Amino acid sequence: MAKTVALQGSLDLLVLKMLSRRPRLHGYAIMAAIANTSGEVLRAEEGSLYPALYRMEEAGWIRAEWIKKDTGRRARIYELTAAGKKQLGAEESRWESVSLAINRVLREA
Amino acid sequence: MSVWSRISNAVRGGRLNREIEEELQAHIEEAIASGRDPDEARRTFGSILRQREAGHSIRVAGWLESLLADVRFGWRQLWLNRVTSAAAVLSLALGIGSCVAAFRLIDALLWRPLPISGASRLFVLSRKLIGPEGKPIEDRYWATPDFKLMRDAVKDQADLIAISEADRTDITLSTDDDMEKANVVYVSGNMFPLFGLEPALGRLLAPADDRGRSLAPYAVLSWDYWNHRFGRDPHILGRSLHIGDQTFEIIGVGPRDFTGTETGTVTDIFLPLSMNGLATQDNVTWHHTFLMLKPGVSPATALKPLRQHLSAVSRTFELECSTCLRGMTPASIDRYLNKKLVINPAGAGISDLQKDYRRSLGILGLLAALVLLIACVNVANMMTAQAAARSQEMALRISIGAGRRRLVQLILSQSALLALFASVLGAFFAAWSAPFVLSLINPPDNPARLALPADWRVLLFGFGLIILIVLILGLIPALRASAVRPVTALKGGEDPHSPRRLMRGAIALQIAFCVLVLFLSSLFVASFQRLENRPLGFSTDRLLLLETVAGKGQLPVVWNQTAEALRAVPGVNSVAISGWPLLGRIMINSDISINGAPPSPTSAFFLNVSPGWFSTMKIPLVSGRNFRPQDASPGAAIVNETFAKTFFPGQDPIGRTFERGANQPLNTIVGVTPDVPYHDLREPSRAVFYVPFDEIDDKSAPRAVGFVTFVLHTDARNPLALANSLRQLIAQRNNGLRVSNITTQLDLVRDQTIRERLIAMLAAFFAAVALLLAGIGLYAVLNYSVLQRRREIGIRMAIGSTRAGIVRIVTFEAFLMIALGGCAGVALGFGAARSVESLFYQVKATDADMIALPACAILLTTLVATLPAVLRALRTDPTEILRAE
Numbered sequence: 001m002a003k004t005v006a007l008q009g010s011l012d013l014l015v016l017k018m019l020s021r022r023p024r025l026h027g028y029a030i031m032a033a034i035a036n037t038s039g040e041v042l043r044a045e046e047g048s049l050y051p052a053l054y055r056m057e058e059a060g061w062i063r064a065e066w067i068k069k070d071t072g073r074r075a076r077i078y079e080l081t082a083a084g085k086k087q088l089g090a091e092e093s094r095w096e097s098v099s100l101a102i103n104r105v106l107r108e109a
Numbered sequence: 110m111s112v113w114s115r116i117s118n119a120v121r122g123g124r125l126n127r128e129i130e131e132e133l134q135a136h137i138e139e140a141i142a143s144g145r146d147p148d149e150a151r152r153t154f155g156s157i158l159r160q161r162e163a164g165h166s167i168r169v170a171g172w173l174e175s176l177l178a179d180v181r182f183g184w185r186q187l188w189l190n191r192v193t194s195a196a197a198v199l200s201l202a203l204g205i206g207s208c209v210a211a212f213r214l215i216d217a218l219l220w221r222p223l224p225i226s227g228a229s230r231l232f233v234l235s236r237k238l239i240g241p242e243g244k245p246i247e248d249r250y251w252a253t254p255d256f257k258l259m260r261d262a263v264k265d266q267a268d269l270i271a272i273s274e275a276d277r278t279d280i281t282l283s284t285d286d287d288m289e290k291a292n293v294v295y296v297s298g299n300m301f302p303l304f305g306l307e308p309a310l311g312r313l314l315a316p317a318d319d320r321g322r323s324l325a326p327y328a329v330l331s332w333d334y335w336n337h338r339f340g341r342d343p344h345i346l347g348r349s350l351h352i353g354d355q356t357f358e359i360i361g362v363g364p365r366d367f368t369g370t371e372t373g374t375v376t377d378i379f380l381p382l383s384m385n386g387l388a389t390q391d392n393v394t395w396h397h398t399f400l401m402l403k404p405g406v407s408p409a410t411a412l413k414p415l416r417q418h419l420s421a422v423s424r425t426f427e428l429e430c431s432t433c434l435r436g437m438t439p440a441s442i443d444r445y446l447n448k449k450l451v452i453n454p455a456g457a458g459i460s461d462l463q464k465d466y467r468r469s470l471g472i473l474g475l476l477a478a479l480v481l482l483i484a485c486v487n488v489a490n491m492m493t494a495q496a497a498a499r500s501q502e503m504a505l506r507i508s509i510g511a512g513r514r515r516l517v518q519l520i521l522s523q524s525a526l527l528a529l530f531a532s533v534l535g536a537f538f539a540a541w542s543a544p545f546v547l548s549l550i551n552p553p554d555n556p557a558r559l560a561l562p563a564d565w566r567v568l569l570f571g572f573g574l575i576i577l578i579v580l581i582l583g584l585i586p587a588l589r590a591s592a593v594r595p596v597t598a599l600k601g602g603e604d605p606h607s608p609r610r611l612m613r614g615a616i617a618l619q620i621a622f623c624v625l626v627l628f629l630s631s632l633f634v635a636s637f638q639r640l641e642n643r644p645l646g647f648s649t650d651r652l653l654l655l656e657t658v659a660g661k662g663q664l665p666v667v668w669n670q671t672a673e674a675l676r677a678v679p680g681v682n683s684v685a686i687s688g689w690p691l692l693g694r695i696m697i698n699s700d701i702s703i704n705g706a707p708p709s710p711t712s713a714f715f716l717n718v719s720p721g722w723f724s725t726m727k728i729p730l731v732s733g734r735n736f737r738p739q740d741a742s743p744g745a746a747i748v749n750e751t752f753a754k755t756f757f758p759g760q761d762p763i764g765r766t767f768e769r770g771a772n773q774p775l776n777t778i779v780g781v782t783p784d785v786p787y788h789d790l791r792e793p794s795r796a797v798f799y800v801p802f803d804e805i806d807d808k809s810a811p812r813a814v815g816f817v818t819f820v821l822h823t824d825a826r827n828p829l830a831l832a833n834s835l836r837q838l839i840a841q842r843n844n845g846l847r848v849s850n851i852t853t854q855l856d857l858v859r860d861q862t863i864r865e866r867l868i869a870m871l872a873a874f875f876a877a878v879a880l881l882l883a884g885i886g887l888y889a890v891l892n893y894s895v896l897q898r899r900r901e902i903g904i905r906m907a908i909g910s911t912r913a914g915i916v917r918i919v920t921f922e923a924f925l926m927i928a929l930g931g932c933a934g935v936a937l938g939f940g941a942a943r944s945v946e947s948l949f950y951q952v953k954a955t956d957a958d959m960i961a962l963p964a965c966a967i968l969l970t971t972l973v974a975t976l977p978a979v980l981r982a983l984r985t986d987p988t989e990i991l992r993a994e
Contacts, residue, residue: 027132028139047155050133054167058115076132 011052013095014042016080016088019062023079027053030078053078061087118169122177129164133157175515176522183523186495193889194527197488200882201531204481205574206538207875211474212570213543217559218373218463218470221566222456224366226305230402232412233455234259234269234419238448248448249459250394253382255426256297259398262422266403266411271297271382273396274461275374279658279849281351288847291334291377293352294369295385295396301329303401304367310335311346311361318381322389325381328357331369334377335362353660355384366560370399370455373462373557392432399455412452420450440710462557466550468945469868472629473546475941476875479622481574483879485581486619487886488527490612494893496520496586517587524583528575536571549867552860585611612890613922617930620967623883624934625941627963628954630869630876632942635959636950637869640862646785647691648727651682652854653828654690655819655835659845662813665803667844672719674842675819680831682822685725686802688717690818692857696788700770701796703756708770713752713796714787715769717742717804723782725822726854733763733780742800743774749784752796767798774807776800790861791950820854828853868948876966884970891923891978902982903990912983919982920975927971935960 018033019025025033027049035043056062061084066074080088118125134157140150154160187194222228233249240246253271260269275292282289301313309332318325328350330339339345348359357380369376387393402411427433427446457463496503503516543561550557655675659667668686676684689695699715700708720736723729736745746767753762766775776798784794804812823831829851836848895902902915910918942954952959 026135026139028136028143032143046136046153047160050129050136050160051163051167054164058167073135073138074131075135076128 010095011048012056013088013091015049015052015056016061016084016091019078019080020085020088024077026075026077056084059087060084115169116173122165122169122174125168126161126165129161129168130157133160133164176518179519179522180526182519183526186523187526190491190495193491196885197484197491197527198530198534200484200487200878200885201481201527201578202534202538203878204477204484205532205535205571205578206542207477208474208481208574209535209539209567209571210543210546211470211477213539213561213563213567214546214559215470215474216566216570217561218457218466220457223304223370223372223458224364227303227401227404228456229454230404230406230408231455232400232402232408232452233459234398234400234450234452236448236450239444247451248394249397251396251398252391252394252426253388253396254391254430255394255423256396256398258426259419259422263400263415263418266406266415268299268303268401268403269297270300270303270399270401271295271396272300272370272399273382273385275369275371275376278352278378279847280378282348288849290850291338292369292374293378293380294371294376295380295382295388297382300379301363306364306367308361309364310343311359313361313363314379314381319383320381321383322386323355324383326355326357326384327360327381329361329363329379330359331363331367331376331379332365333368333375338377350378352380357384368558368560370397370458371460371462372458373460373559375558390432391430397459400452416450416452423450462550465864468948469864472633472868472941472945472948473871473875476626476629476872479626480875480879480882481578483619483622483626483882483886485578486615486622487882487889488524489582489585490615490886490890492520492524492582492586493611493615494889497897520587521579521583524586525579527582528578531578532571532575539571546867546871549870550863552863612893613926616887616890616923617926617933619883619886620927620930621933621937623879624931624963624967625937626872626879627876627966628935628938628959629941629945630872631959631962632949632952632954633865633872634869635956636948636952637862637865639952640790640865640950643786643790645858646728646783647854649853649855649858651823651826651828652726653821653823653831653835654693654852654854654857655821655839655848656690656816656850656852657819657839657846658816658849659814659847661845662815663845664811664813666811667846668802668814668817669719671839671842671844671846672819674838675821675835678831678835678838680824682824683721683725684822685722685820686719686817687722687820688802688814688817690820690852690854690857691716691726692786692788692790692854692861693818701756702768702771702773704766705768705771709756711755711796713755713798715798715800716787717802718799719802722799722802722820723747725820728782728785731781731783732761733778735780736799736801740779740801741803741805743769743776743805745779745801746776747780747782747799748778749782749794749797751784751794752798753778753781755796790858816849865948865950880966880970883967884974887923887927887971887974888977891919891975892981895919895978895982899985899990902985903987906985907987907991915982915985916979919979923975924971927967931964931967934963 014034015030018030018037022033030053031043031046031049053062053064057064057078061081062078063081064076064078066076069075133154137147137150137154140154141147223231225231234251235247235249237245237247251271256269256271263269273295275294277290278293279288280291280293281287296314298314298316298319302315306313308329311329313329314327318327330345335341335345345359346361349356350359351357363379368374369379382388382396385395387395400415402408424446433445506516507513540563547557547559547561657671672684672686675681696714698712701711701713702708718736720738720740723735730747731750733747736747748762756762756767757765762778762781764777766777768775782799784797786792787795787797802814802817804814806812821828821831821835825831832851836851839846839848898919902918905915905918939954942949946954
């Protein structure tokens with residue numbers, strides 16, 4: 001249980017971070033960017049990506065829009081909102097304090 | 110933003126699903142395009158359907174989506190049975206509309222606070238005493254000197270305000286010479302400031318204007334009068350208006366909403382109390398006295414000591430008043446002084462209209478509510494039947510995991526849909542019917558006027574009503590449906606009789622309400638018919654009445670000459686003069702003293718008439734002779750039969766004499782006429798005497814007369830056709846006479862029955878609707894029960910039951926319920942009738958035909974309503990039924 005929460009929390013953080021670097025990505029590109037930047041270590045589970053995106057969209061952190069791609073198909077791309085930038089800051093500092101705490105625990109042992 | 114998007118997503122659920130699916134597909138295509146193996150990509154992604162469901166539930170408001178689904182489902186159910194649904198909506202709409210309309214009228218007349226500050230602190234003073242006819246009466250009128258004493262006595266706790274009743278007064282405006290009527294009210298100068306009212310123009314009356322007769326000749330117009338008579342002319346200030354011999358200067362216009370304190374009448378002109386000559390008279394009670402508590406004074410504790418204080422002050426005034434008790438017998442003095450001062454809330458204003466229509470409107474409200482209840486029972490029955498038919502569906506829903514709350518929501522949303530449609534229709538009905546009913550209260554001289562705004566009070570009432578209806582309609586079927594036990598229901602139903610038992614109870618209830626409505630209606634309709642067909646004893650045919658005034662009075666000879674001139678007009682058959690018309694607003698009584706004895710306890714009413722009056726009115730003489738032109742008053746008198754019976758029992762009245770009060774000149778009775786109604790169609794015969802129109806004083810000099818009514822018999826069927834030319838003819842004679850009002854005797858008689866006609870008409874309407882609805886309800890329940898029992902009936906027929914036996918099975922229970930409901934309805938009817946007895950005329954609740962009529966109507970309706978079900982039962986084909994099983 002604790003594992004999923006941690007994963008979910010980090011997934012939000014990773015998505016927000018990716019979108020803050022490169023706005024207007026669609027779902028697959030976000031996933032690919034996370035994999036690329038982490039050197040293929042972190043792989044967002046494809047099944048949980050879209051629910052997470054919809055949740056963040058409903059929370060108002062990101063907004064989505066449909067664009068026409070060169071192939072003629074439509075794609076739904078996401079970008080960060082002002083609230084999302086604030087949320088990203090909060091998530092980052094939360095992550096830092098958590099990882100600091102975990103490191104402290106590991107060193108203690 | 111997000112709540113809104115979730116709500117809007119719920120409304121377009123299908124499109125959302127397509128979008129999510131498109132996005133997910135695009136993801137997989139990207140994956141394949143970036144070089145991944147298609148199968149592997151699909152496998153890692155997982156089930157698209159599950160992903161879509163997960164995404165969907167995040168992006169929509171779930172409660173709303175299920176509600177929408179229920180509403181859609183409810184709509185489909187209603188649409189499936191659209192004929193029954195339409196009937197249900199129509200009957201509910203009629204019920205809701207009637208209830209809301211009744212509420213609007215009752216609220217506007219009785220409950221709505223006046224648009225003043227501190228309406229809740231406003232009270233009115235009146236006195237309860239035993240009237241001259243031995244009945245308890247409430248006297249709401251006060252003498253101004255008494256008012257001033259009381260005002261000064263309690264000025265620390267409360268303010269007293271004097272306001273007269275609106276009086277249709279002849280006024281002349283400076284610019285044109287024509288006389289017109291306006292509602293004039295005299296108020297004490299503290300009224301406007303205490304009510305917290307601000308002028309729309311100029312200034313309002315102030316306490317400083319209470320200075321005395323002719324010292325403050327100022328008039329304030331009401332906004333309504335300024336609007337409709339002067340078109341909101343801003344230059345109205347400073348113009349003058351004339352009433353009798355007084356001239357007033359218009360100094361201001363009142364605030365927009367304020368139309369006076371007399372609910373149902375719109376005041377046109379406010380004048381200072383002290384400008385009325387009556388204000389200095391000790392023995393004339395003529396205006397209302399309102400009491401306004403100071404802010405912060407609690408009514409609960411303050412009113413009792415105030416009442417005692419005021420009562421003591423007023424009693425002292427009356428004991429010391431030298432003119433008040435003059436000429437009264439000891440018995441009547443005792444009665445006069447022995448009265449109780451009462452303080453009643455007056456935040457909604459006070460008026461005769463309230464007094465006259467309080468009970469009538471209450472009854473109409475009751476009838477409307479009963480019709481609504483009957484409609485509700487009908488619709489609830491319909492829904493119970495439908496729910497019973499759906500018990501298998503409900504069982505299935507429960508089996509696959511539907512929560513009980515969800516099932517209740519499913520059924521409640523259907524009844525809410527019904528109520529919603531019905532309330533929209535009902536709102537239109539109420540918007541039309543409330544002003545329509547008000548317009549029926551329309552004495553031509555003074556039609557009732559009430560503001561009927563559709564504001565939050567009405568909305569709140571309507572909203573509460575809808576909630577109530579939804580609960581009545583939906584709750585029982587909803588609870589029944591949710592209590593379904595899946596196992597038994599799927600096996601073929603637990604107790605097939607249980608919905609029928611409920612519906613049978615509903616029939617009894619419905620019939621009880623219906624009988625109550627019919628019973629009350631027949632009482633009101635019979636009252637009206639008897640009043641309308643009451644023998645008058647005089648003719649109303651082609652009689653035109655010219656109410657004519659002469660400012661400072663004119664000698665009888667001038668009036669008689671004018672009558673002669675009117676007689677010469679082509680189309681006029683005969684002309685007579687009376688002091689005032691029969692059945693008009695005026696009634697004047699006089700003490701009667703026989704042979705110099707002190708006045709008798711009962712007084713008699715009188716009328717001055719010219720010699721031709723009896724023949725013009727077609728009132729015959731029972732004995733004696735008519736007046737002659739040389740007769741004068743005092744001198745000759747003609748009395749009615751009740752007068753003769755009361756004052757000369759068992760004797761021939763001709764040639765006997767009476768005096769009008771002790772030590773007055775003698776009147777000799779020269780003739781006797783039959784009784785005719787004098788002032789009120791409903792009252793029992795009063796003792797009435799007629800005296801010649803020509804009056805002389807103690808020195809035998811003719812006495813001037815200020816107002817008379819010319820009674821004209823015309824050739825034309827519509828006497829009003831002559832009205833304008835006669836008005837001009839009188840004005841052209843330049844002898845100071847002016848026509849102040851023109852009406853017909855027929856209209857005066859009709860005005861007497863306005864209230865009765867209104868109640869009878871609406872009660873008959875409600876009775877017809879109630880009967881129709883009850884008939885439909887009965888038909889539906891019986892029909893349903895026959896359908897349900899097809900199997901049983903088929904088996905009974907197969908084993909040899911007779912047709913009579915089948916009919917008995919089908920109808921017995923229904924008739925039992927009808928008998929039960931009918932008895933309950935009549936019992937309720939007796940109770941209700943007792944509380945409104947005062948509205949009946951020569952009709953008693955215990956009259957046999959008053960019960961027989963509703964009973965017959967119900968019986969007939971029952972027969973018609975049961976016939977289709979009985980026929981259907983008899984046509985049941987046992988072989989077919991048994992084969993189907």
